[in-house]
Amino acid sequence: xxxxxxxxxxxxxxxxxxxILRCVPISNHLYFYWYxxxxxxxxxxxxxxxxxxxxxxxxxxxxxxxxxxxxxSNFTLKIRSTKLEDSAMYFCASRPGSTYNEQFFGPGTRLTxx
Amino acid sequence: xxxxxxDPQALSIQEGENATMNCSYKTSINNLQWYRQNSGRGLxxxxxxxxxxxxxxxxxxxxxxxxxKKSSSLLITASRAxxxxxxxxxxxxxxxxSKLTFGKGITLSVRP
Numbered sequence: 001x002x003x004x005x006x007x008x009x010x011x012x013x014x015x016x017x018x019x020i021l022r023c024v025p026i027s028n029h030l031y032f033y034w035y036x037x038x039x040x041x042x043x044x045x046x047x048x049x050x051x052x053x054x055x056x057x058x059x060x061x062x063x064x065x066x067x068x069x070x071x072x073s074n075f076t077l078k079i080r081s082t083k084l085e086d087s088a089m090y091f092c093a094s095r096p097g098s099t100y101n102e103q104f105f106g107p108g109t110r111l112t113x114x
Numbered sequence: 115x116x117x118x119x120x121d122p123q124a125l126s127i128q129e130g131e132n133a134t135m136n137c138s139y140k141t142s143i144n145n146l147q148w149y150r151q152n153s154g155r156g157l158x159x160x161x162x163x164x165x166x167x168x169x170x171x172x173x174x175x176x177x178x179x180x181x182x183k184k185s186s187s188l189l190i191t192a193s194r195a196x197x198x199x200x201x202x203x204x205x206x207x208x209x210x211x212s213k214l215t216f217g218k219g220i221t222l223s224v225r226p
Contacts, residue, residue, distance in 0.1 A: 031212060033213065033214075035214070035216075041218070042216045042217060042219060043204075043214075045213045045214060048212070048213055056213055091156060091157065093157075093214075095212070102162050103159065103212075103214060105156045105158070105159070107155060107156040108155070108156050
C-alpha cells in the first residue's frame with residue numbers, strides 16, 4: 001500500500017542553522033501539507049501546497065519557513081535559521097483531490113534544536 | 115472551547131470494554147476526521163464523517179456527528195490492548211482549504 005515517507009526520522013541541529021526536512025508524498029496525490037507537533041501539544045497546521053504554490057499558511061509559517069516541490073516526487077520544508085522553539089515533530093501529509101478525502105500522514109521527523 | 119476539543123483528556127478501560135471519546139468544535143465544518151497516534155509515531159487516519167452524515171461505521175469503530183450541537187463521538191467497541199494510543203479529532207472547516215484543525219487529543223489506555 002502506498003505511503004508517505006519522511007527523512008530523516010530524527011534531526012539534531014544547532015540554533016541558527018538551516019534544516020531541510022524531506023517528504024515523498026503518495027504519487028498520485030495533489031495536495032501536500034506540513035504540520036508540526038510540539039512535545040505534549042496538539043498537531044498544528046503549518047502550510048498547504050497545491051499546483052506548485054502555497055495555498056494556505058498559518059501564523060507559525062513565517063519568513064523563516066519555506067516549502068518546495070523541486071521535482072515530481074519530493075516535498076521539502078526548509079527552516080532557514082532554527083530557533084529552540086522549532087523543536088517539534090514535523091509531519092508531512094498528502095491527499096488526492098476532493099475535500100472529502102482523508103489526509104495520509106508520514107511517520108514524522110523529530111527536529112531537536114540545541 | 116477551541117475548535118476540535120476532545121473529552122475526556124484521558125481514559126483507562128479494561129480490555130473488552132467499549133471506549134467512548136467526544137469532540138466538540140466551534141464553527142461550521144465540511145467534515146470531521148478521527149486519527150490515532152501511537153506514542154512517538156505518526157498519525158493514522160481512522161474515519162471521516164461528512165457534515166451531512168450522522169453516523170458511520172468502520173469495523174469496531176462507530177462515529178457520530180451532531181452538527182446542531184457541534185459535537186462528534188468515537189466509539190471503539192470490544193477494546194483491545196493494541197487500541198492503546200492517543201486519539202485526535204480534526205475538523206475541516208467550511209470554505210477552508212482542507213487544512214485539518216486538531217484537538218489536543220485523548221489518551222486511551224486499555225488494560226489487558
